[in-house]
Every structure is written in C-alpha cells, then in structure tokens.
Amino acid sequence: MNPSLLEARQLVVEIGGRCVVNQLDLAVAAGERVAILGRNGAGKSTLLSTLAGLRKPAGGAVLLDGEDCTLMPPRQAALRRAWLGQFQADPFGSTVLETALTGRHPHLGRWDWETTHDAELARGAIKAVGLDGMEQRQIHTLSGGERQRLAIATLLTQAAPLYLLDEPLSHLDLNHQMAVLELFAGAARDCGAGVIMVLHDPALAHRFCDRALLLYGDGRTECAAVDDILTAKTLSELYGYGLRQLQDGNHRCFIPE
Amino acid sequence: MPSRQRAFLILASLCLLAVASFGLALLVGSFKVAPAEVLAALLGQEGGAGDVVLQLRLPRALAGFACGGLLALAGALMQVLLRNPLADPYVLGISGGAGVGAMFAMLIGLPILGINGLAFAGALGAMFLVFGLAHGDGSWTQTRLLLTGVIVAAGCGALVALMLSIAPDTKLRGMLFWLMGDLAQAGSSWPPLLALAIALALAIPFARELNLLARGLMQAQALGVAVNRLRYAIYLLASLATAASVTTAGSIGFVGLIVPHLVRLATGNDQRLLLPASVLAGGSLLVLADTLARTVIAPQQLPVGVLTALIGVPVFLFLLSRQAK
Numbered sequence: 001m002n003p004s005l006l007e008a009r010q011l012v013v014e015i016g017g018r019c020v021v022n023q024l025d026l027a028v029a030a031g032e033r034v035a036i037l038g039r040n041g042a043g044k045s046t047l048l049s050t051l052a053g054l055r056k057p058a059g060g061a062v063l064l065d066g067e068d069c070t071l072m073p074p075r076q077a078a079l080r081r082a083w084l085g086q087f088q089a090d091p092f093g094s095t096v097l098e099t100a101l102t103g104r105h106p107h108l109g110r111w112d113w114e115t116t117h118d119a120e121l122a123r124g125a126i127k128a129v130g131l132d133g134m135e136q137r138q139i140h141t142l143s144g145g146e147r148q149r150l151a152i153a154t155l156l157t158q159a160a161p162l163y164l165l166d167e168p169l170s171h172l173d174l175n176h177q178m179a180v181l182e183l184f185a186g187a188a189r190d191c192g193a194g195v196i197m198v199l200h201d202p203a204l205a206h207r208f209c210d211r212a213l214l215l216y217g218d219g220r221t222e223c224a225a226v227d228d229i230l231t232a233k234t235l236s237e238l239y240g241y242g243l244r245q246l247q248d249g250n251h252r253c254f255i256p257e
Numbered sequence: 258m259p260s261r262q263r264a265f266l267i268l269a270s271l272c273l274l275a276v277a278s279f280g281l282a283l284l285v286g287s288f289k290v291a292p293a294e295v296l297a298a299l300l301g302q303e304g305g306a307g308d309v310v311l312q313l314r315l316p317r318a319l320a321g322f323a324c325g326g327l328l329a330l331a332g333a334l335m336q337v338l339l340r341n342p343l344a345d346p347y348v349l350g351i352s353g354g355a356g357v358g359a360m361f362a363m364l365i366g367l368p369i370l371g372i373n374g375l376a377f378a379g380a381l382g383a384m385f386l387v388f389g390l391a392h393g394d395g396s397w398t399q400t401r402l403l404l405t406g407v408i409v410a411a412g413c414g415a416l417v418a419l420m421l422s423i424a425p426d427t428k429l430r431g432m433l434f435w436l437m438g439d440l441a442q443a444g445s446s447w448p449p450l451l452a453l454a455i456a457l458a459l460a461i462p463f464a465r466e467l468n469l470l471a472r473g474l475m476q477a478q479a480l481g482v483a484v485n486r487l488r489y490a491i492y493l494l495a496s497l498a499t500a501a502s503v504t505t506a507g508s509i510g511f512v513g514l515i516v517p518h519l520v521r522l523a524t525g526n527d528q529r530l531l532l533p534a535s536v537l538a539g540g541s542l543l544v545l546a547d548t549l550a551r552t553v554i555a556p557q558q559l560p561v562g563v564l565t566a567l568i569g570v571p572v573f574l575f576l577l578s579r580q581a582k
Binding site for chain 2: 049052054073074075076077078079082083085087088089090091092093094095098099102103105106108110111113158
C-alpha cells in the first residue's frame with residue numbers, strides 16, 4: 001500500500017506553552033479532503049503550519065509521503081505539499097505573473113530560469129482562478145480577494161500532491177468561494193490531490209470535504225466523516241453557541257439559535 | 258520576470274555606463290591629459306602624462322567602483338533581509354562600528370594601515386554584536402534585528418561624537434573626511450575589488466531564493482527555501498561587503514540606499530538581475546561622483562560622500578513621493 005500523502009503520529013502542538021493539540025493521529029490519502037474547524041485561537045493555523053513542516057511539533061511526528069518532514073530538505077517538502085498562508089505581505093512590487101511563477105521554485109535547479117513551460121503553467125493557474133488578462137498587473141493594485149486568488153494560483157503552479165489551505169476563502173465573495181472550493185474538489189477528484197483546509201463555515205465543510213477535524217482548543221481533537229461529526233450537537237459544543245441544523249437535499253446548513 | 262535577453266541587454270548597457278564612467282574619471286582632472294595619452298598609458302606606454310592616469314586616477318577609480326558596487330550590493334541584500342525597502346548597508350550599525358575603530362586609530366595617531374585595520378575590526382565587532390544580541394533566544398525577527406542594529410548604530414554615533422569632541426584640531430579635518438566618505442584615502446584598489454567579486458559570486462546563486470525571501474519568511478520556507486540558513490548567510494555577506502567598502506573609503510552615504518531603488522524602478526525586483534545591475538550602477542555612480550568631487554572646486558577636493566548625499570537626498574525624496582501615490 002502507498003504511504004499516505006500526510007500522516008500525523010501522536011502529534012502535539014503547543015502555542016506559547018499551551019497545548020492546543022494533544023496526540024493527534026491523522027492520515028490523509030490521495031483524493032481525500034479534510035476540513036479543520038474550531039474557534040478563534042483554537043490552534044487551527046498553528047496545526048496546519050505544523051502539518052506543513054513549517055513549525056516544529058512539540059511532540060510526535062509529521063510524515064510526508066512516509067518521511068519525517070523535519071528531516072527533509074525544504075525543497076523536498078515543497079515538492080510534496082503546498083501551503084497557503086493567511087496573510088500575504090508584499091513590501092516590494094511584482095507582477096501577477098511573476099508572483100504565480102514563484103510556485104515553480106522547487107521544480108527549478110539553482111541556475112535554471114523559468115521556461116515557457118513554467119510560464120504556461122502559471123498562466124493556466126491564473127486563468128483557473130479567474131485572473132486571466134491581469135498577468136502584467138502590479139500586485140499592489142489588486143483587491144484583497146484578487147490577491148487571495150493570486151495566492152491560490154501560486155499554489156496551483158507549485159503543483160504539489162497535497163494542499164494545506166489556511167482559510168482559503170478569506171476576502172472572497174460568494175461566487176469565488178464556491179469556485180475555489182470547486183477547484184480543489186476537482187483537484188482531489190481528477191488528480192488525486194489531498195486537501196486539508198481550515199474553514200469557518202460548517203455547511204461548506206460538509207459539502208466540500210470527506211472528513212472534518214474539530215479542534216476544541218484544550219488539546220482535545222475529534223475527527224470523523226462529515227455526515228457523522230458535523231451535527232448541531234457537536235458544532236454547538238465546538239463553538240459554544242447553540243446551532244440548529246437544516247437539511248436541504250444532501251446539503252446541511254447550520255443557523256445560530 | 259525579465260527574460261534572459263532583456264537581462265542581458267540591461268547588464269550590457271550598464272557595462273557601457275561603467276566603461277564611460279571610467280573614461281571620464283581617467284580623462285578629467287586638474288592636470289590636463291589628452292584622450293590619446295590616456296589610451297597610450299592604458300596600453301602600457303610609459304612616461305609623461307601617463308603616470309598621472311596609471312598611478313593616481315586609475316587606482317582611485319577602481320577603488321571607487323569597487324566601493325560603490327559593494328555598497329549597492331549590500332544595500333540590495335539588506336533590503337531583502339529586512340524586507341524593508343528603506344534599509345541601507347549602514348542601518349545595522351556596520352559603518353558605526355567601523356567609524357569608532359577608525360576615529361580611535363586616528364586619535365592615537367596610527368598610520369593608514371592601522372586606521373584601516375581598526376575600522377575593519379570595528380565593523381566586524383558591530384556585526385557580531387548585533388548578530389549576537391538580535392539572535393538572543395533564537396527568534397530572529399526582522400523587527401528585533403532592525404531595532405538592535407539601529408541602537409548599536411546610535412551607540413557608535415555617540416562614541417564617534419565623543420572622540421571628535423576631544424580630538425585636537427589638527428586631526429579633526431582628517432577625521433571628518435573619513436566620516437563623510439572620501440576616496441582620496443583609499444590605498445590599494447585590489448582588496449575591495451576582490452571583495453566585490455567574491456561577494457557577487459556568492460550572492461548570485463541564491464538570487465531566486467532571495468526573490469522568495471522578499472515575499473515573506475513562511476512563504477519562502479513553504480516554497481522550499483532553507484530560510485534561517487539563507488538569512489544568516491545574507492546578513493554575514495552584506496555586513497562583510499559593507500565592512501570592506503567602509504574600510505577602504507569611509508562611510509560613503511546613500512549609494513547603498515538609492516542605487517537598488519533606482520535599479521528596481523527600471524528593471525523590477527528580480528534579484529537575479531537586480532544584484533549584478535546594482536553592482537554596475539553603484540560602481541559607475543560612485544566613480545562619476547568622485548570625478549565630480551575632485552574637479553568641481555579643483556584644486557581643492559571634496560569628500561565624495563558629500564556629493565553622493567547631495568545627489569542622493571533629492572533623488573530619494575522624489576522616489577518616496579512617487580511611491581506614496
């Protein structure tokens with residue numbers, strides 16, 4: 001059997017000495033989509049960056065393709081997973097195309113320049129997020145939502161088999177939220193990509209993910225298929241606010257009481 | 258991203274600029290030398306006016322080019338390291354440390370070699386001081402590095418002011434010229450030229466990684482850059498380049514701040530082009546400024562640092578006001 005794209009073994013994550021994830025075991029296979037839900041400050045982003053190997057775990061290990069990611073050269077890790085951060089700071093100017101092309105970095109040797117093939121991949125990714133025609137725009141002139149979609153295009157250009165997305169829907173309007181989720185659902189379905197994303201809307205998590213991982217913020221975690229775990233009862237406890245579940249065909253919707 | 262051809266064209270035209278600046282530096286001066294004589298001297302014919310060109314003007318122009326190139330390179334690297342377009346090679350206290358060393362050497366009357374030696378030692382001292390203090394518990398944030406550097410620079414400034422105020426009048430002029438940056442004191446031009454070649458050769462292979470670093474630490478790490486190692490290397494490289502330049506010609510201001518900005522405006526922010534282009538542009542600029550410095554009120558010479566600042570301030574203010582829009 002192939003090793004999972006990502007595996008967390010007895011993973012412990014701490015923020016400033018406070019344990020937010022205690023002994024988490026999680027395996028993500030090709031084509032699988034996992035949502036991470038929890039309150040503000042519950043450690044969702046910290047867990048995600050630990051899973052990406054950008055932060056040392058306080059205990060346990062994260063394996064990418066069966067190899068410990070803390071022992072892996074950064075470039076090897078970049079070929080196995082792509083990570084979308086919450087913030088994009090741009091102190092220097094750059095064009096949309098240049099920014100998307102940075103995703104090719106792990107694929108290029110030290111002396112290589114980006115080829116026309118790389119440029120095609122970047123243009124394809126820019127088109128996929130609906131920014132086509134803006135390739136030469138300066139990133140400072142983009143709106144927040146456009147900047148977010150460009151960050152996603154950079155991720156697509158990186159073409160790693162596993163996507164770790166920290167709030168991929170931030171700054172996006174409704175149609176682009178759906179487009180981005182459809183995009184990653186398609187990548188999972190057609191290319192066998194694994195997707196782990198931090199989401200705030202349990203209804204979207206139910207609709208676009210196979211499993212959900214709930215972080216309670218005190219070290220407790222819970223992971224199960226979305227149909228079983230995304231219920232009014234567990235979510236009310238998770239968010240500490242009463243929620244009511246409405247069903248519309250296969251779609252679930254949760255409204256505050 | 259500039260294409261390879263465009264990068265080549267830009268670098269070729271900057272090379273022409275460098276050659277032109279050397280031509281001017283060799284031709285112009287209080288002692289008139291005809292172009293034919295300059296050419297003859299360069300081709301190895303001895304005698305007459307050729308000596309002025311070979312013994313005085315050429316070494317000074319070479320040293321100026323090397324210092325300008327080193328400063329521009331260090332400035333470009335510091336701007337990426339601190340992810341702050343307003344950083345310059347002196348922001349982290351390197352020139353302050355060198356200044357303290359040089360002022361002390363002048364105060365106790367050491368010869369030129371002693372001044373250079375103590376200046377270099379002071380620069381290294383400041384570099385390790387900032388590095389050690391900012392590194393501290395291992396969290397090496399930009400803010401902490403910047404603050405530590407600025408404070409160390411301020412401390413060095415105070416020491417320099419102290420030494421200036423107790424220095425005898427006879428030494429004051431030399432000390433002030435050193436502080437403003439002056440190529441007349443440059444000795445052999447080989448050490449800075451060698452330093453420039455080595456620094457550029459070390460920086461260029463990491464240019465694409467620097468592009469990513471400029472976009473953010475986590476971002477760069479996620480895309481496969483060994484961020485911590487790269488940042489240490491860049492810090493050391495930029496500091497040593499600055500130290501080499503400051504030791505040669507004192508703290509010449511504004512070249513390291515202005516030149517990367519000008520080049521960035523013209524070519525974009527791809528370090529693969531920006532670093533070599535900054536070296537060529539910075540070197541040429543300093544050669545031109547120094548030619549101006551020794552001719553504008555000849556036979557008296559101005560310290561070149563005064564001219565780069567006089568040119569640099571309005572250019573920088575202009576750039577800043579453009580950026581705000």
